Amino acid sequence: MDRILLKQRSAAAVFFLPLITFGIYWIVWLAKTRGEVNGQGTSVPTTWLFIVPFVSIWWLWTLSAGISKVSGGGTGGKFALLLLLGNIGATFVQAGMNTRSRGIAGSAHAFATA
Template identity: 35%
Template sequence: MFTRDSIGKQVVLFVITLGFYGLYWMYKTADQLDRGTSAHLTPVLVIVPFYGLWILADGGEAVTDQSQGVLFLLFLVFGPAAWFLIQSGINEIAEGV
């Protein structure tokens, strides 16, 4: 259910698209977490400010060793750290590590 994606490629796309790739990544990641974990997410709602980060952090808890609260605070304070943790967790599961 999970697909590996290059974090470097994501950073480049984020910069080139002036941040719009971040919205796409949130939607795509919420969809993967909805299908691949027991978290019940509605991917389209991730674009709602704060609520979207909260539900993404909820799903991210299943692929990282961080709690939902920690991931949410990371999104608020330093978003790239939460992005990195969640994407790294997805990549590990996709590779079967």
């Protein structure tokens, strides 16, 4: 069975939908990603903390650490810096998650068929 850690979404949609929805989709993307990451065993706090000034930076760092833990990356610093760029950074993070998920699913499939 293929195990995909995080849902694959269109990176273009992650870039353009916040522009069309005046930033609302970016918050929705953050909340959905937080839910998926927490479903894999991390403990990122509620997305409501994202709207609190200065706390939002810590919250983005925590989400980034969760993404890194689930995806097998490093400390999460590179994701945090990207997420601070808003929907531009989220686009790069989503593209990286898509690539990593495809690689994990492909290697699991190759292992199961071997």
